Amino acid sequence: MSGVRVLVGTRKGAFVLTSDGKREAWDINGPFFGGWEIYHVKGSPVDPNRLYASQSTGWFGQLIQRSDDGGKTWEPVGNQFQYDGVPGTHQWYDGTPHPWEFARVWHLEPSLSDPDTILAGVEDAGIFRSTDGGKSWQELPGLRGHGTGQSWQPGAGGMCLHTIIVDPSDPDRVFVAISAAGVFRTDDSGETWCPKNRGLRSEAIPDEDAEVGHCVHRLAMHPSRPNVLYMQKHWDIMRTDNAGESWEEVSGNLPTDFGFVIDVHAHEPETIYVVPIKSDSEHFPPDGKLRVYRSRTGGNEWEALTNGLPQRDCYVNVLRDAMAVDSMDDCGVYFGTTGGQVYASANAGNSWVPLVRDLPAVLSVEVQTLP
């Protein structure tokens, strides 16, 4: 492996951080698209120089940017995200019907086999696909139309489809997560979808084990075990061992099980990471201490990782798409904060250093391990 590229989306632009395989010295490039919200930047697994970025503002809407040189230069491609047919309504915060309205792209998931094919998760929740490198987008309407869409409600951040995970052993199988509807799975490449929320319990909804309505914050999967997924729900860390057919709680000894991010070690499928956040009304770490928690047992038993992280007066948040891992021999773990820091560990979380301290609020972090 020749190096690592960290793709950072922030409230006011994108940044590309690069290092050689030692991961000691870092070049910080950016801001790209200064002044625009960059919800997500992600590279193609089959062509690491092909990157996609979601660029938006409340003023001028949504653009998708594409780079073919690893982020040195960018080209705006498509920006038309039109829901299929008559979009219908979902529930608004007050429970009244509200028309589906496109707001922005939260998450971009390039194909595992074709650099021109990419999925986009959007607000209001839906999933789109492009097969021409992001120039044109078509909705996969079976998700919104599968039957429960009218009952979906937004979370505090909007009704967003924020997680897309393609099963590497069966690319027709895709998992998505929506705040605040829950997890859905397709086994036919997006034609049909089913809720996969059995075992989730959410006290904030009338029927706490309802089929949909759960505020799932993030999913993670190790590619070698596609039937095992981990979840940071609004409250609760969950896992499934049967591709979402049932979930069990593995919050264990965490100081709080609220949070946004969750990720899996690149080489140890049972080693997972979360960043506990005090509560849904206090979006900062407990006791002013920024701590990553690691479980080497797939959940339930957690240890705090604090070496190099601020252990006093720290009140930042770590948003749902803002943690990633590299696949170097000694797995690197990276996360960004709303305070503009990007922290990295080159030893699986044992110690941390800030790669950069003063970016705009970080919305997303992705990592490419370069060949």
Next chain:
Amino acid sequence: MIRVVLPAHLRTLAQVGLEVELEVTGSPTQRSLLDALEAAYPVLQGTIRDPVRQTRRAFVRFFACEDDLSHESPDAPLPDAVVSGVEPFFVIGAMAGG
């Protein structure tokens, strides 16, 4: 030629300076002017008007001749001073953000 002044973010996107000049045939309106702008600079499609509904984005305003034309019909004729190029047509990103 009709002069159009774009906000900074859209100038960056379109890779143009403060003003662009556009030829609009017939009796120019907001709609035909914006159609001409988007034809000349396709990257601006969807940034000023919703790409589906073709309505002005909520945080975008149109000013000219010291008037706010934002709520005019998109098919109303543009002021003579704009059509003749004496005055520019301003596309404004509404001030917001504290």
